[in-house]
Amino acid sequence: MEHLLDEEPEKTANKLMHADNIIDWLLTMLEKGNPSSENFLSSAEVLFALIQSAHQVILNTVIR
Amino acid sequence: MKDYNSKFVLSLNGMERLLCILNGYRKKSISLEEEHEALVNVLDGLCSLLLVDECAEQFRRLQGFELLMSLSKKQGELRRHIIKLFDYAVTQHELPSSAKNARYFIEKGGLPIVFGVFMQSGKKKKGDLVIKLTKEDHEQDEQHVLNILVGLLI
Numbered sequence: 511m512e513h514l515l516d517e518e519p520e521k522t523a524n525k526l527m528h529a530d531n532i533i534d535w536l537l538t539m540l541e542k543g544n545p546s547s548e549n550f551l552s553s554a555e556v557l558f559a560l561i562q563s564a565h566q567v568i569l570n571t572v573i574r
Numbered sequence: 575m576k577d578y579n580s581k582f583v584l585s586l587n588g589m590e591r592l593l594c595i596l597n598g599y600r601k602k603s604i605s606l607e608e609e610h611e612a613l614v615n616v617l618d619g620l621c622s623l624l625l626v627d628e629c630a631e632q633f634r635r636l637q638g639f640e641l642l643m644s645l646s647k648k649q650g651e652l653r654r655h656i657i658k659l660f661d662y663a664v665t666q667h668e669l670p671s672s673a674k675n676a677r678y679f680i681e682k683g684g685l686p687i688v689f690g691v692f693m694q695s696g697k698k699k700k701g702d703l704v705i706k707l708t709k710e711d712h713e714q715d716e717q718h719v720l721n722i723l724v725g726l727l728i
Contacts, residue, residue: 530586534586551615558616
């Protein structure tokens with residue numbers, strides 16, 4: 511997912527906007543997951559990439 | 575797409591949940607570098623959210639400033655990332671909530687934290703995670719502190 515966000519941030523972020531369950535799952539992983547597990551860090555990275563891409567799309571829209 | 579960040583905050587309670595994750599670290603320490611990195615990602619995610627007005631408003635209402643001020647005292651290794659977040663919270667002059675956030679930041683005692691970083695104060699406790707910083711990191715920190723000060727003056 512991180513790769514997709516890097517390659518096609520706008521398209522992926524747009525699609526993920528309709529995927530509440532995935533976002534909810536990432537947040538739950540951070541709330542209840544084990545901080546020493548690799549998945550904890552991966553969830554945080556994907557969530558950050560997602561929020562940042564959503565912002566990038568806003569900037570692109572404003573510039574256009 | 576502006577809607578996305580608003581949606582994340584409003585219908586998924588994203589801001590509240592991210593702040594709750596950070597809240598847990600007021601009482602426990604960060605022992606692993608991966609854990610530290612995950613929290614940095616959470617803080618950076620909050621920075622991106624703060625670029626949208628209703629999110630910045632929500633951040634203040636949810637007492638995000640108080641939480642992060644408290645966290646910066648207890649988790650020294652996160653302080654520079656918290657300062658970055660304060661930079662985002664008080665210097666977005668195009669957002670109506672930015673001026674309110676700046677006033678709130680001062681009222682809640684944010685200045686000592688900012689000046690503390692500027693003076694590079696803060697003692698390392700035994701067992702604290704040691705994160706090596708480069709010259710560029712220090713320059714970025716100074717830049718964030720200066721941005722906050724300029725933001726508060728404007």
